[in-house]
Amino acid sequence: MNAVIDYINTNRDRYLSELKDYLAIPSVSALPQHAADVRRCAEWTADELRRVGLQNVKLIETPGNPVVYGDWLGAPGAPTILFYGHYDVQPVDPVELWTTPPFEATIRDGEIYARGAADDKGQIFMHFKAIEAHIKQTGKLPVNMKVVLEGEEEVGSENLDNVIKAHKAEFAADVLVISDSPMFDRGIPSICYGLRGLTYYQIDVRGTSSDLHSGSFGGAVANPAMALAQILAQMKDKGGRIKIPGFYDDVRPLNEQERSEFAKLPFNEKRYRKELGAPKLFGESGYSTLERVWGRPTFEVNGLLSGFTGEGAKTVIPAVAMAKVSMRLVPDQDPEKIGKLFEVHLNKIAPKTVEVKVTRMHGGKPWMTDFNSGYVQAAARAIEGAFGRTPVFTREGGSIPVVSTFQEELGLPTVLFGVGLPDENAHAPNEKLDVSNFHNGIIASALLYQEIGGANGKSAGELVSG
């Protein structure tokens, strides 16, 4: 294993230089004018998988952008890693806010700046180089490896589900590894063991068949914008607790170990509040901010629209009012069940003076892995070996829908193994990746394969059960 790490250290500069080439391809999946760039990026990625020593490399075509696949299956008896990532990137606008051009990767103060540096090219490239180091130095990998890289993550992964369903046998593995998330903070490597789920709705309220003059008709009919406000106000109490009956029934309480681990994290509430520009932090009482964001469900209003919203004043009673609302869910809440409870409550509180229509938009299940499981502990040892520090265990307030998809379709446990930083500007100008984290991430990836490969004498079965 030392030879592998030596190889990584020796090739540090070359890796950076190659990463710059990769980042130079503007694979912006959201913009049609970049369609040819996205395909070029897929081909470059496939060539790179071949270069680092993977086999069976191919593009899996979809109605959209291709999925790049490659594997190495020369470790019979050892576990199989399915590594998922994406080669597409976010748009760069407003481009004038970038200090250096988004597709000319530039190193400043130990950070590499480019669109895709952290999300996700830099982090998948880290694995390419870890694979390369193993294969070039030892002729093999300590695990079986399947790499699946999509080109539509930034536009909703619309075709990924079908690709997974159509390639169930080909993608079969023991554990899913994803490197597409930040660590807790600079110098504090972390492993994320939980994600929230989601259920998203649109509420449409109609009062009358057209907008009315608020003078001639004010007092005659219900105002749908007011009815909507009254409905929304009855979804949450002033203490931040959601009032939908049964909403909390299936919430798995934060356990004492989690709460004490979260409490130890160097989280500066004051700095956090200041960075958000909020007068106060606020949420369900009885929980810390991290507990609320990571381990408690929410009800948020995502959008409101009704009547006259331009400059000045228009004396109108709106005909309709619309709200977008969503709930973040935690284990063991089920989006379907929560959706039903929401709709029952909504119909119960909706005034009979207006028509209320509710439309389900989309949803996803919450996800959590046992942080005492063998794979998670293997990842922890790999990170400690590379970063010189035991990782902290965190959860995430957001959702990564593919995690649920892989779990449901392939039944895979997941290790979220990200080396970005919270200020990496993933979807904003001046996206960046810390160069040391990139380098240590390659070492950590190489160690992860070794750990999962059973270097410590553990079988795949043992790894799962912890």
Added chain:
Amino acid sequence: MNAVIDYINTNRDRYLSELKDYLAIPSVSALPQHAADVRRCAEWTADELRRVGLQNVKLIETPGNPVVYGDWLGAPGAPTILFYGHYDVQPVDPVELWTTPPFEATIRDGEIYARGAADDKGQIFMHFKAIEAHIKQTGKLPVNMKVVLEGEEEVGSENLDNVIKAHKAEFAADVLVISDSPMFDRGIPSICYGLRGLTYYQIDVRGTSSDLHSGSFGGAVANPAMALAQILAQMKDKGGRIKIPGFYDDVRPLNEQERSEFAKLPFNEKRYRKELGAPKLFGESGYSTLERVWGRPTFEVNGLLSGFTGEGAKTVIPAVAMAKVSMRLVPDQDPEKIGKLFEVHLNKIAPKTVEVKVTRMHGGKPWMTDFNSGYVQAAARAIEGAFGRTPVFTREGGSIPVVSTFQEELGLPTVLFGVGLPDENAHAPNEKLDVSNFHNGIIASALLYQEIGGANGKSAGELVSG
């Protein structure tokens, strides 16, 4: 007086034909491309005032469209009427919904269809012809008459206040007459003796300095759209009563005479509800629909905007949320005082987790005249004489800001003397005026001058005190 009425009856067809010429001028004040048409209309109007026999006719220039002025002051000792109206019209879009072109007046089924037919060219033309009939037949008017016609009523009368202030002495009169409103219903002529006032606000709520990802930050901070919903919900109880402390203190209760007169009106709640397309009529309990619209104050949400309002779903916690709200006021509520009560209540209920800014947009005082006053009774007799039916006394839910302006600047009592119909489509396609109402309106106007002129032996002072 019979000679005057004979003249009107004899010239009926010519009047209609001249009105069509007037309606052919597209004096759309809201659209810059019609600026020349608006001026041409002002000049046509001035020429018409000269033709009917008024003197001192002129255009009073403003930074916008000119005010047309003309007078006849040959009745020393008699009261002076200040007649106000407007020669500009609303835009015609969507023009494809018009059965016949909006600026080619067409008579179908006893209605004259054209933009401006009811609002307000048809109704001011009615007075031009009444003036003409008196002067042509008798060489004089039974009253002194000052006519003030603006060209910016449909765009907020921005320059009218300054014109009134600058011409206080010139505009001095005993009573203001306006014909720019509908009668209660077809065949039910009416006199409107009350208008509601208004105070209009924008509420801006800020949660954070920028939109946040609802996954990564949901649970950490207050949602400004939810805070706004909670604020709005606390403005009104579920029974439709406004919860601002002190809000009802100065409301003049509907008296028994009013309530019994309103109750006698042929108002079909079922048809009204159906026409509005509302599931139910709704408002403050304890009052009929007409009582609520005419004689009770309101709190309406006029607009809502926050976060993501497009197609689909975006998981955002909005940084800001905005509402436009307004209150219709009744005598003796004062917009300034009500505004203060509103702001105090708002600041009291606003959560401290968000920043709330409130901006006053505009306002106007409620107006009511004693329907037993001499001028109102004179108008009632004129209408009965022309329409063969005693007018009903109504109030209006809307506001006519110029009424307050004239009242404040010139101290004038007002007679609202309108012959439109509730379905006249004043601001919609297929605007129309009933041809019989137009004709009877000319007779009623001629009789009104006679009545106010003291033909019945009453002095101006007697007219005011009733």
